[in-house]
Amino acid sequence: MQFKPHEYQQYAITHIINNPAAGLFLDMGLGKTVTTLTAIDDLLFLGEVNKPLVIAPLRVAEDTWTTEVAKWDHLNHLRVSKVLGTPKQRINAMAKRADIYVTNRENVEWLVKNYFNNWPFDMVVIDELSSFKSSKAIRFRSLKKVRPYFKRIVGLTGTPAPNSLIDLWPQVYLLDGGQRLGKTITSYREQYFKPGDRNQYVVYNWKLKEGAEDAIHKKIGDICISMMAKDYLNIPERIDNTIDINLSESAIKKYKQLEKDLVLELGENDITASNAAVLTNKLLQMSNGAIYSENKSVIEIHEEKLKALLDIIEAANGKPVLIFYSFQHDFDRIVDFLKSKKLKAVGLEDSKDIAEWNKGNIPILLVHPASAGHGLNLQYGGNIIVWFGLTWSLELYQQANARLHRQGQKDNVVINHLVTKGTVDEDVMRALGNKEVNQNMLLEAVKARIKEYKDVTE
Template structure:
């Protein structure tokens, strides 16, 4: 296929060629991969780089980069080696003569240790840059060790700061080595933030100082490009449906008992993001219809969401349906329930399933949002999404929806949210709608429940 770049893609390509460090904050579906590959191809041709390392989420590393090379005529000459699989497989991939070496985030630490004394990559592309938002994560600390050896680096993401601008420091540090936002996370916080909720020396969230957001944006504006799909692309219409369901009285009673017990237990101690997350996790499980016991057995509570899902599938009149689930027992219960109705639902396993879906060969596809968060092109296989279970992560929510709502989609995208009335589902949906999902929202939701119960 011949590549005819949009104007914004040409701008992004030139930006990567002209800047040794480049952050591309482009919305999902704007062709970040093909733009980056085009820039890499030019840099290789000019002799400005020789070996390129791409770090990506596992599924993206397995499929997306090689598929894009095969797809576009001007890129087919590029040789790709995938540093994936067993230790022997990774070692063999490292020994291959290639232009681009692709690995997954979980292998970064191994790769740095393996190649530290003989680092051969003079350009690194991080796809998805926001997965390096924690300065404490092993993957960040490992990549930081070899950062001085990069001649060029590109960071790709649609959501650089999904929760807070605190998340931005590690990402920008990898781009510029600390030149713009400081050498340490501590100095960054001190300059731009004030402590929010805290427990003695533990700070749970940070608040921006007045004018800090603009100051941060100005600091990084020379190397970072931010573009929104709605400003450049004619995307299809998107319809968001809230499908509210009433739980049976027995289920509501069990839900309220669990909520009361856990909330009152939390009320005796300082509420942290960790124990607030445990509470909402259990309540979300019950909203979906089942919960793990202390022995890790699955205790079924109700089938109301399963029935609502069936109604959506039947109303789709044979059109493929993409279902996002939250817990392993959600997956198992959906598969078994639909099987009893003579319907087949399958999980996404590998690139073969992606091709089957896009070819219309999978009627009902089940995906955990963390597995479909980045880079999967599923827009050719359907236009109907169902959120069986919700996520507090705005980043995962946006990225998951963008698997269908992106460039190349020809039909109106319908995103259905199954909401159990009177449950934490309503809190999560409200938070997602406010576009402010962070620890503070989670804590405030829990505190509100404590107040209501009292």
């Protein structure tokens, strides 16, 4: 296929070529992979770089970059070596003669450990830069060690700071070594933020100082460019549906009793993000219809979401349906329930499944949002999404929806959210709607439940 770059893509290509450190905050569907590959090809031709490394989420490393090279005529000559699999397979891949080396982010620590003394890559591309948003993560600390050896670095993401601008510091540090936002996250926080909700010395969130947001954007504006799909693409409409799930009296009674028991277990203890996350995780399981017991067996509570899912599939009248699920028991229950109705649902496992879906050969595809959040092109296989289980992560939510709602999609994308009334599902939907999904929202939801049950028992 011949590549005729849009004006915004040519601008991004030029930005990469002209800036040794370049951040491309491109919205989903703007073609950041082919844009980056084109820039890499130009830089290789000009002799500006010799050995580029791409770091990406596993599924993207396995499939997307090689698929894009094969797809475009001007990139067909590029040889890609995938540094994946077992240590032996990785070592063999590193020894191959190639133009571009691709690995997954979990292998960053291994790469740095094994090649630190003779770091071979003079250019690094981080596909989904926001996956390096934690300064405490091993992958960040490992890459930081070899950052001085990069002649060039490109950071790609559609969501650089979905929850807070605090997330920007590690990402920008990898781009410029701390030139713009400071050498440490502590100094960055002190300059631009003030503590928000806190419990003594524990700060739950940070709030921007007045004028700080503009100041941060100005600081990084010379090396980072941001583009929104709505400004450049004519993508079919996205239609969001909320489908209320009403539980039977017995099911809601079970839910409320389990919710009460879990909430009251916390008692007078301080509510931390850790125990709040555990609690809401269990409540989300119950909203979906089942929960893991202490011995990991599955306790069924209701089938209402399964019935609603079946209604959607039947209404689709043969059109493919993409289902996002949260827990393994969701997956198992969906597959078994649909099988009992003579319907076959399969899980996304590899690039073959992606190809089959895009050919229209998979009528019902089950995907966990964390495994398909970035870079996977599923827009050719269907236009109907069902969120069977909701996520607190705005980033995962946005990226997952963008697997269908992106450039190349021909039809309006219908996103169905199954929301069990009177449960934590409603809290998650409010948070996603407000685009304020963060730790504080989760904590507030838990605190509200504790107050509710304490008031009843007192």
